[in-house]
Amino acid sequence: MSNTKEKISIVVPCYNEEESLPLFYMETTKVLLGMNEVDYEFVFVNDGSSDKTLEIMKKLHDGDAHCRYVGFSRNFGKEAGMYAGLAEAEGDYCVIMDADLQHPPTLLPEMYKVVSEEGYDCCGGLRCGREGDSVLRGLFSKAFYKISKGLTHMDMSDGHGDFRMMSRPMVDAILDMKEYNRYMKGLFSFVGFDTKWIEYESVERACGETKWSLKSLFAYAFEGILAFSTAPLKLAGLIGCLLFLAGVIFISINLIQSLWIPGAVSSFDIIITVVLMLGSLQMLFLYILGAYLSKDYLENKKRPLYIVRERSQ
Numbered sequence: 001m002s003n004t005k006e007k008i009s010i011v012v013p014c015y016n017e018e019e020s021l022p023l024f025y026m027e028t029t030k031v032l033l034g035m036n037e038v039d040y041e042f043v044f045v046n047d048g049s050s051d052k053t054l055e056i057m058k059k060l061h062d063g064d065a066h067c068r069y070v071g072f073s074r075n076f077g078k079e080a081g082m083y084a085g086l087a088e089a090e091g092d093y094c095v096i097m098d099a100d101l102q103h104p105p106t107l108l109p110e111m112y113k114v115v116s117e118e119g120y121d122c123c124g125g126l127r128c129g130r131e132g133d134s135v136l137r138g139l140f141s142k143a144f145y146k147i148s149k150g151l152t153h154m155d156m157s158d159g160h161g162d163f164r165m166m167s168r169p170m171v172d173a174i175l176d177m178k179e180y181n182r183y184m185k186g187l188f189s190f191v192g193f194d195t196k197w198i199e200y201e202s203v204e205r206a207c208g209e210t211k212w213s214l215k216s217l218f219a220y221a222f223e224g225i226l227a228f229s230t231a232p233l234k235l236a237g238l239i240g241c242l243l244f245l246a247g248v249i250f251i252s253i254n255l256i257q258s259l260w261i262p263g264a265v266s267s268f269d270i271i272i273t274v275v276l277m278l279g280s281l282q283m284l285f286l287y288i289l290g291a292y293l294s295k296d297y298l299e300n301k302k303r304p305l306y307i308v309r310e311r312s313q
């Protein structure tokens, strides 16, 4: 009887979550046990934690047949953790959840209803508010989503996170994209499939602290734009043209002026300004060009996204 039930896989990437993980497991299990109509499994991914996260996963696996785990050989980042978890998951539906209870498990029954009964392939949690985030991070996120929406034409908004329940076809579509430089929010949008958003209030982390520094967030945001848009390259061309035009106008005006009023413009000033302007712009665009080339370079190496050191069973 039980094997006719649909199965939900809860994918949980974890990096140093020894405090949160037991709490997360208890709270989520409570909710899942209340969903009599489904079977479930936890796929914990230990992303090279330096604390007791892996030991806790092993204990959970020993005590509960619903728990499986994969342990990486080092910290590969949340993107690799999510991919590994989805690749391991066996469920008809998969949900990606953070271990810190910032993704409320109480949303799972409604999410399941949406994907199993309402014909959606995905039900995402739409985060309202910014409880648990610094003001700076909030401002940064808002600006990033505005810019990236304009540049990438992907449906990525502030509040759309990785917390979503997806059907098997959508999960398989995501797994089919094996690119090395991964940006999951963009990939979710790229694969399409109908998504329904349900709101939830953002809360502070249950324990521990965020693994994202402002620097790593900035790098991740830049990654997102590079992964889904070549607009910065086009921007380089556009600014180049405008600057060239401005240069021509600037020089023409100065030439005409110096014809009427001798000595009005110092040629030294002009040369220094033009050289500095062009030099700095060239450096900036060389950097953008280099960034794309380095992405391609890594992509062509076909390195594995992650390396598993051990696993349950």
Ligand code: UDP
Residues within 6 Å of the ligand: 012, 013, 014, 015, 016, 017, 047, 075, 076, 077, 078, 081, 097, 098, 099, 100, 102, 209, 210, 211, 212
């Ligand atoms: N995480 C991970 N690898 C990392 C960083 C984070 O697997 O290198 C996990 C982390 O353990 C948590 C989730 O990703 O389960 C979200 O991380 P965090 O709470 O630090 O991010 P925030 O909520 O601040 O965006």
Ligand code: MG
Residues within 6 Å of the ligand: 098, 100, 102, 205, 210
């Ligand atoms: Mg968090």
